[in-house]
Amino acid sequence: MINYSRCAGVYILLWFFSSQVLATEIAIDHDAGRYQVQFTMETTLSAQEVYAKLTDFNHLNRVNPSILESKLLGVESDGAKRVYSMIRGCVFMFCENMRRVELVYEQAQGLIVSKILPELSDFKSGWSRWRIHSSESGAHIVYRAELEPSF
Numbered sequence: 600m601i602n603y604s605r606c607a608g609v610y611i612l613l614w615f616f617s618s619q620v621l622a623t624e625i626a627i628d629h630d631a632g633r634y635q636v637q638f639t640m641e642t643t644l645s646a647q648e649v650y651a652k653l654t655d656f657n658h659l660n661r662v663n664p665s666i667l668e669s670k671l672l673g674v675e676s677d678g679a680k681r682v683y684s685m686i687r688g689c690v691f692m693f694c695e696n697m698r699r700v701e702l703v704y705e706q707a708q709g710l711i712v713s714k715i716l717p718e719l720s721d722f723k724s725g726w727s728r729w730r731i732h733s734s735e736s737g738a739h740i741v742y743r744a745e746l747e748p749s750f
Contacts, residue, residue: 632723633747643737646709650731653711656682656703667696679704682713688748697721697748715746723747 628635642649652662659669659682669684679702686697700719704712709732715725727744 633745636742636744636746638740638742640740640742641734641736641738642740646731646733646738649738649740650709650711653729653731654703654705656680659684672700675702681716695721695750699725701725717749721749723749 623641624639626635626637655661656669656671660666665687667685667687669682672681672683674680682701682703684699684701686699688695688697698719698721699715701713701715706712709730711727711729711731713727715722717723725744725746727742730741732739
């Protein structure tokens with residue numbers, strides 16, 4: 600069974616872009632405590648605008664209001680950005696704030712990959728991948744993630 604309340608952040612993210620969204624496909628799966636999220640979106644925002652919003656690490660709550668706080672903690676020797684965020688997540692009526700520290704790699708213009716650091720987070724594991732590229736209408740966004748909360 601898919602628990603949509605747990606993945607509300609995806610819908611909030613889509614709401615943020617809603618006035619500029621042209622088409623969306625969403626898939627959310629839950630298995631053995633792990634959540635797999637995938638979505639594809641066409642937006643009238645330019646690829647550069649989307650990329651800038653997703654890499655404004657001190658203001659990620661502007662993209663997703665379930666992120667209560669975020670900040671860039673530093674840059675690793677390999678160029679990865681260490682990013683902290685406090686996320687409000689809910690399962691049915693039970694809500695909890697969850698810490699997430701991740702390494703974010705801006706691998707090429709339009710590709711953002713992250714890996715959660717479990718020892719500093721309330722997640723056993725997790726990763727995400729954003730692919731943003733220009734399209735005729737503005738930008739095409741493909742998002743894939745897998746998250747395993749600690750609780």
